[in-house]
Amino acid sequence: MxxxxxxxxxxxxxxxxxxxxxxxxxxxxxxxxxxxxxxxxxxxxxxxxxxxxxxxxxxxxxxxxxxxxxxxxxxxxxxxxxxxxxxxxxxxxxxxxxxxxxxxxxxxxxxxxxxxxxxxxxxxxxxxxxxxxxxxxxxxxxxxxxxxxxxxxxxxxxxxxxxxxxxxxxxxxxxxxxxxxxxxxxxxxxxxxxxxxxxxxxxxxxxxxxxxxxxxxxxxxxxxxxGALPAEGTPAPTDAGFALAGGMTVIDFDTPQAVALFGHEGMERDDPDFFAAFMANHILGGRGFGSRLMQEVREERGLTYGIGTSLVPMFHAEMIIGQVASANDTIAEAIAVTRAEWERIATEGVTAAELEKAKTYLTGAYPLRFDGNDEIAKIMVGMQMTGLTPDYVIDRNDFVEAVTLEQINRVASALFQPDNLHFVVVGQPVGLETQ
Structure with a gap:
């Protein structure tokens, strides 16, 4: 025990x-x-x-x-x-x-x-x-x-x-x-x-x-x-792969505000570089108003109420995806800014100041997740499913602190792939068409 x-x-x-x-x-x-x-x-x-x-x-x-x-x-x-x-x-x-x-x-x-x-x-x-x-x-x-x-x-x-x-x-x-x-x-x-x-x-x-x-x-x-449940079930499906190439899909839909979902293939949860990828994503499109995308798309240009991205490591595939909504006549600009920021983090990486700010936020926010019996139970069962050990609750912030500027920028250059970024836009966007 x-x-x-x-x-x-x-x-x-x-x-x-x-x-x-x-x-x-x-x-x-x-x-x-x-x-x-x-x-x-x-x-x-x-x-x-x-x-x-x-x-x-x-x-x-x-x-x-x-x-x-x-x-x-x-x-x-x-x-x-x-x-x-x-x-x-x-x-x-x-x-x-x-x-x-x-x-x-x-x-x-x-x-x-x-x-x-x-x-x-x-x-x-x-x-x-x-x-x-x-x-x-x-x-x-x-x-x-x-x-x-x-x-x-x-x-x-x-x-x-x-x-x-x-x-x-x-x-x-x-x-x-x-x-x-x-x-x-x-x-x-x-x-x-x-x-x-x-x-x-x-x-x-x-x-x-x-x-x-x-x-x-x-x-x-x-x-x-x-104990009375069956011992074994049906076999799991094979890995899914990721077949969507870069480009744009526009789906005509009568709505005053277009919605865009965007992304490409991501990273497995047990990859040694996952924490660096997690932090790079936080800097680009993580929670709150401090991410690059929130600053550039919302704060600087007022094109949306919110935009964010997430790493999604599933059991049979991995993605990095994001979503933004904007008026039909401004969604094209929102997408153009998003593409530019995607390319900028891939080519230029993040700054030392951004990395330190991310570490401060992520290490400070983590203990607050353990807020009551319900949340602790959910966190623990999630840890089991992803193959973590109980030590993780102690070591997790150390993993965050251990990420170096060289590592995060190396990972960002591989994780964010502007040429493979695909946007699915639902609405009647001005200046956008399927390609």
Whole structure:
């Protein structure tokens, strides 16, 4: 058992106080691994469960099955229908959240210590004994179809879906997680059951528990909660690659403000240069008003309310992407400035002052993320999924401080590729056309 102590600021009361986190790695008698933080100050437990794979595990021709299945997990289990479940959950003052993403199915549970056994039994039924009643399938399917129809009218979603389709083609990354009107309409109860069997399996499992519980009690608890799930699921898809070359795609859409999504291939999370890339991206298009793009596109020229970029290292592909919205008659200028800044950081790099400013911000902001049991549980399960160890919470700021000006500029010259930058613009932009 590994014990790691990390000092951070945690908001347990109205006043932010100094506290410590003690991450304990445990393995249940049944072989389920988990990270645990004992925090007895509040009689409350936060649990995060991740199943690696998510909507990328949709079977061919069944796009949207995992997403629909996830939406049905709260619609009754065992001997309880949807209404019975809601009544039981409210009586326990427990909360459960279920969300499906490209690479994971995420489950969040929050409950009082005094209701622990009942809350966990209710969660166990949801995970192991979902009913998937036909009336619930029809009701949730209608909600999903309504969401898909709404997305078809949203410029940002249209841009994102077009970018993904061009970049990833037939790979699951290339189509919407929720599916299409046609694919979701065609899904049967058997498809939902198969999606549940394929995704919720112990070989894909990551767990973190934070709160008023002893680490030695977590293992038996997890065996009871998750031990009845299948041992293995369907194979993961192959790597997606990135097929989108540099250029411009304009999608005509009647809106006064055009939306542009832009980017190209990125960097793997376990690359030795990832921290340098992360910091270079922060300087170019990171959060807040201090990035180059915010300064040049918004502050200096007033072309947008906001612009930002992100490194997106997924399990089967890597991207660096950004988004900006501007009026149809100014989006071309916003894109031209973005291209120029993309090329400038690639050719000129960053300054020593920018690097030091980024280090100050990133090292100062990191401890503030550990704000309560919920956030700690989410951070820990994310660390597990990306192959990090508990030491990371201690070492992370050292990794940031270790980045040198020579390193970040070497990485920036390789990471930012102006010739490969592709813009997908949705709107009626003046002076732009597909190329």
């Amino acid at each position: 590994l014990r790691i102590i990390f000092a951070f600021l945690i908001g347990l009361t109205a006043t932010t106080a100094q506290a410590e986190i003690d991450i304990k790695e445990i393995t249940s008698p049944g072989g389920i691994d988990a990270w645990v933080v004992e925090e007895p100050a509040i009689p409350f437990i936060a649990m995060e469960i991740r199943f690696r794979g998510g909507t990328s595990l949709d079977e061919p021709g069944k796009r949207g099955a995992v997403s629909l299945m996830t939406g049905l997990l709260e619609e009754g289990a065992g001997d309880m229908d949807a209404q019975d479940f809601q009544t039981a959950r409210e009586a326990l003052a427990a909360s459960y959240g279920f969300r499906a993403f490209d690479d994971s199915l995420n489950i969040s549970a929050r409950f009082l210590t005094e209701n622990q056994d009942e809350a966990l039994e209710l969660l166990r039924k949801l995970l192991v004994e979902p009913r998937f009643d036909q009336d619930a399938i029809d009701r949730v399917r209608a909600q999903v179809l309504s969401g898909i129809a709404s997305d078809a009218k949203d410029p940002g979603t249209i841009a994102s879906q077009a970018f993904d389709a061009a970049a990833f083609g037939d790979h699951p990354y290339g189509s919407p997680r929720a599916g299409t009107i046609e694919s979701v309409t065609a899904l049967t109860r058997d498809d939902i059951v198969a999606a549940h069997r394929n995704v919720l399996t112990r070989d894909r499992l990551y767990v973190s528990v934070v709160g008023d519980i002893r680490a030695e009690d977590v293992g038996p608890m997890l065996d009871n909660l998750l």
